[in-house]
Amino acid sequence: MKYVIIGGVAAGMSAAMEIYRTDETAEITVLERGEDYSYGQCGLPYVINDVIPELEDVVARRVETFREKYGMDARISTEVTNINVKDQIVYGIDLETGDGFQVSYDKLLITTGADPVKPKWEGIDLKGVHTLKTLTDTEEIMQDLDEGVEHVTIVGGGYIGLEMAESFKTLGKEVTLIQRGEQVAPIFDSDMADLIHEEAKQKGIDLKLGESVTGFSGKDRVESVKTDQHTYSTDFVLLAIGVLANTQFLQGTGIHLNPRGAILVNPYMETSLKNIYAAGDCATDFHRIKQKDDHIPLGTTANKQGRIAGANMAGNPLQFKGVLGTSIIKFFDLTLGRVGLSEREAEQLKFPYEVQTSKANSHAGYYPGGETLHMKLIYHRDSKKLLGGQIIGKKGVDKRVDVLAMALYHDMTIHELVDVDLSYAPPYNGVWDPLQQMGRKAK
Incomplete structure (x- = not known):
């Protein structure tokens, strides 16, 4: 049985290991767009502020482990561009050589995750404007901070924005956090968010609530952030305004998506297409209280869904029981x-x-x-x-x-x-x- 997995981080490698344990004859190919496998994205803010000493500490298994120990065809720098669902063939590009490739499958799993939202704002590509998702992102942020950065502006007050506000502040940076809405942490009610605002102000975070960023200015490097109300000087920007499921390459396949582009799956992690499964941040998750499909991208859910997808692909039927949106964060x-x-x-x-x-x-x-x-x-x-x-x-x-x-x-x-x-x-x-x-x- 030929198993192909698109995406080699949490859900993808949880599935790969479940297939490996369940099907002794499995031929497993993993296509990862980045350069790293199986690492803890949630630990990255704590690498940046040196709470976790080394970036390597958040890596569960390197790609070489999957190749040498588990016999998987684990590839890096391979971007999937299209899927022929009729003939069951995945097409893509080797990002290092520019060459195209194709891989056939009997069972396919899509675990492409979700990418940080990066609007087409003026100056978005200036040096010093960052997002945080990968090990490479983390390295670039740490290198940039070493270039004499004194003031950091964070755009977005969700979990990543709050965690990074603490991270930058503990490094001795001046931190401004700009939030479009009237409160940070919008998954909390406003009365609870007031407690977070109070903590932020006590710790010296300059909160700008109810302002929308419109762009950035600078010569080669970002020098200021423009909003619909003011312009703020800065020498470093972190965008943390949410994520979108990485499913653009599925256009034309007929696969069913929710309005925000996440892949609709059933409790067995099956999609609307035969022999194609999905799991993790690119897939929906059934909310037990709402009693309908939702999209709450969390590491716990990705690992559970990946394991269940792998088991079902390999012939061991398991059901995903749904989510409750349970989450927790340290903020100072x-x-x-x-x-x-x-x-x-x-x-x-x-x-x-x-x-x-x-x-x-x-x-x-x-x-x-x-x-x-x-x-x-x-x-x-x-x-x-x-x-x-x-x-x-x-x-x-x-x-x-x-x-x-x-x-x-x-x-x-x-x-x-x-x-x-x-x-x-x-x-x-x-x-x-x-x-x-x-x-x-x-x-």
């Missing part, structure tokens, strides 16, 4: 966690809902060192089933977000939180966990 002294629906999303979906908010201690009040947890739960007004939660604080956020994720996965009500047998010792918790206290107070 705060941890920002959320799962399920925000209040804004519940309104958009016309769910009848109630909101419960609370400020609680991260562990037993009499034990020293406790920190305040700012908590928000959203639940269905009629069934009382949990719909989502947002938690921000300095300690204990991860513990509660994961408890909520498990509760949402199993369709629990806010009142059923009270009965869960959670761990307790004064350094870690009170006899009633803050989530359980909220369950007791709910209507």
Whole structure:
């Protein structure tokens, strides 16, 4: 059986290894547009600010490992340009030589990920304007920072923008963050985002909210950022305004995409085309609370979907059970966690809902060192089933977000939180966990 995988990072290589373990006769070809395989993109901000000492530390396996140890035809610098779905042939270009190539397949997996959005703004190609996704991007950013950069401007206040704001600030740079909307971290509700704004200002981040970037100016290197309201001097720009699924090469194949270009898949990671599967950031994921396809590109989802796609391709049927949008981020002294629906999303979906908010201690009040947890739960007004939660604080956020994720996965009500047998010792918790206290107070 000839397996071809387009994309060699999280989803692609999770699938490749699952095929390798399941089908002993597999012929596996991997076509990777970049130069690196199987690395942790989420660790890159921490390489840039030296929390992770070496770039190599975020690499799980080098391409040579897949070739020499696992016998895969693992290629680099190969860009796929077209697929003949009738004859089951993949066409592409070797980016090093410029030569075309073709590879036939019995089963094909598309794991091409999502590329950072890079609008056609004036000056977008000036030196000093960067995006962050790959190891190469990371190296270029680090080299550029060493050229005497003093002021960094970040365009976009999502997770990458916030993580990089902290990263640049810890390197001693002056940091301006420009966000088109009225709040950073738009996956949080505005009342929770206010806590993030406060932390940013306390740490010296110059927030510019409600401004839209229109372009950049400079001679050879970026010197200023233009918005619809002002012009700001800078000598380094990071674009972090979101990603789009890398699926342009699929035009003409007839494959079904969602409105933003992500590949529609079923629970077995099958696409609308015979013998073609998709997984990771280029594919949709079923949202368990919304009960419809969504597109939430996260590393956890990519690895799960890749494993499931590989298993199904190799004849071991597995189903992807869906996502809850569970995520967490470190932002200076705060941890920002959320799962399920925000209040804004519940309104958009016309769910009848109630909101419960609370400020609680991260562990037993009499034990020293406790920190305040700012908590928000959203639940269905009629069934009382949990719909989502947002938690921000300095300690204990991860513990509660994961408890909520498990509760949402199993369709629990806010009142059923009270009965869960959670761990307790004064350094870690009170006899009633803050989530359980909220369950007791709910209507």
